[in-house]
Amino acid sequence: MAAGSKMGDLVSYKNLVHAVAGAAGSSVAITSFYPLDVARTKLQVEDHREAKYSVFVLGDIMNEEGLQGLYRGWFPVVTSVWCSNFVYFYTFNGLKTLAYKGGAKPYPAKDLLLGFIAGVVNVVLTTPLWVANTRLKLQVSKKKIDKRDDHGKVNKASNPSTTTYKGLLDAMYKIARDEGVRGLWSGTLPSIVLAINPAIQFMVYEAVKRRLQKYADAKELSGFVYFLMGAVAKMIATIMTYPLQIIQSKLRAGHFHQGMIHWLKTTIKNQGWLALYKGLETKLTQTVAMAALMFLTYEKITAFVFRMMRQQFTAKAKVG
Secondary structure, eight states: OHHHHHHHHHHHHHHHHHHHHHHHHHHHHHHTHHHHHHHHHHHOOOOTSSOOOOHHHHHHHHHHHHGGGGGGGHHHHHHHHHHHHHHHHHHHHHHHHHHTTTSSSOHHHHHHHHHHHHHHHHHHHHHHHHHHHHHHHHHHHHHHHEOHHHHHOOOEEEESSSHHHHHHHHHHHHHHHHGGGGGTTTHHHHHHTHHHHHHHHHHHHHHHHHHHHHHHHHOOHHHHHHHHHHHHHHHHHHHHHHHHHHHHHHHHHOOOOTTHHHHHHHHHHOOOOGGGTTTTTHHHHHHHHHHHHHHHHHHHHHHHHHHHHHHHHHHHHHHO
């Protein structure tokens, strides 16, 4: 009976609403700031690139690939974002329902643990999608390598690429074929460690949200407050975990043939500790704005749906 009750708490319409709202909010956010995501990936992975700031990388992409280059691979990314956030929001809210059942008092440490567990579940289920996405975004730049002649002129020569990916499913199939199934989970270890990023984000967000709801004596806050809370929570989480995100991106791109530790030692020796924060300004600009927009959209969708559900329930009660 108890097991059935717990399963009912996990598999519920309420959790489904949270999952769909979170997935929709994240899809809106990534679409709005997608060019910055492309620039951030290139900054993190392409060590040969001369441009070191997002605005210049965006300019390079325009010159090399045209306007379409800024949105290259958008559909697979949105698909992956939707799936990833659906899994995360569903798991996180399901675990919250179980953890705080019976009037248990919520507190930040528990939110952190629940967020981390949800993040690990998300990583295990969706890493193949993100490995394929990273390869898709980078394959154009791998084909075009800037070679300078004796006069310093750039010659964009074609670099024969061993594999060409035609889409998300095709990329996953070819990665598994060429590198084995394990290749689809490249970067899983740092990704699991990085599950602490959304855990920190949701811990901060939930703690601030509860405090403001208590202060305002209102369950629903304004859109601007949701936007601001999401931005602050993501900024804190990103700064604390950024070096791991660089390692994650390089692993997904198929780097580290000599090992992650070797890369860390070589990078710090040759470029200094600041190299571990390369692309941080792009990441902050992109993810903070994205998180803020995502939480705003998510909160408004859930509030609207639950309000409609209450109205329908009240109408049925009156009829009954």
